[in-house]
Amino acid sequence: MHEDVAVVIEDGEDIRELLAQVLTQGGFTVHTAPDGPSGVDLVREHDPIVVTIDVNMPGMDGFETARQVRSITTAYMVMITARGDEIDTLVGLQTGADDYVVKPFRPRELRARIEAMMRRPRALASTHPSPPPGLDETGPVPTLTAQTPPSAPHPSSAPWVEDDVEVMSLEHRGLRLEPGARVVVLDGSEVELTRSEFDILRMLLGSGRRVVSKLQLAGMLRGERGEPDHFLSEHDARAIEVHVANLRRKLGESPSEPRWIETVRGVGYRRTA
Missing domain, CATH: 3.40.50.2300 (Response regulator)
Structure with a gap:
């Protein structure tokens, strides 16, 4: 065991x-x-x-x-x-x-x-199994491509998307994200992201053109389901900003001319059109 x-x-x-x-x-x-x-x-x-x-x-x-x-x-x-x-x-x-x-x-x-x-799945490259539980759109949607779901189910860490999206890849402007394999590919090359960066990107791509607030992102990283009801502290807001900045840097994106992630000033972020 x-x-x-x-x-x-x-x-x-x-x-x-x-x-x-x-x-x-x-x-x-x-x-x-x-x-x-x-x-x-x-x-x-x-x-x-x-x-x-x-x-x-x-x-x-x-x-x-x-x-x-x-x-x-x-x-x-x-x-x-x-x-x-x-x-x-x-x-x-x-x-x-x-x-x-x-x-x-x-x-x-x-x-x-x-x-x-631990409610969020680890990268599948790890030797550990997934831990047990206990611990309206205004633009085009991302392309969905079916893929084989993981062999062992894990607690959903993405309450913001429909269940069928969990076993499909999300594609937008040359960027492909595969939730099951936890892989991100940009223009044919794999991008190495931390767990938090991957989950933030998945939430933004999976939400279409809906604005995702920093409070929602912080709640998602904590494993909360549905709408978070906690107050967004200054530390949590800054942490989200750092995660997004790191994500943009790894994708080679400029905040002033975003290819994938738009900043909605004073609120949060959304996927580009």
């Missing part, structure tokens, strides 16, 4: 033990490391499904640790920062992190964030 594994990379002994306790109570087998290099080794050895990384570590800091971790795994990655500075959040997301938590944090908040992340 497969066991979900988590790796905690944290130089503070008290916080390290707290993180391990929270994850153990959540059903994970937890391995801990006091620094970046040994943490990367644990990730390589145990192939975890969740990794938490402290930003402010001596020697190899959390950002470099996150870059190395992301280069070898598709695990859900949470940055833990004591500073609470916006720049920490932005750099952490740019290194491929899925979420961030600011110290001091409540154990319940951390568990809720991890459970929300």
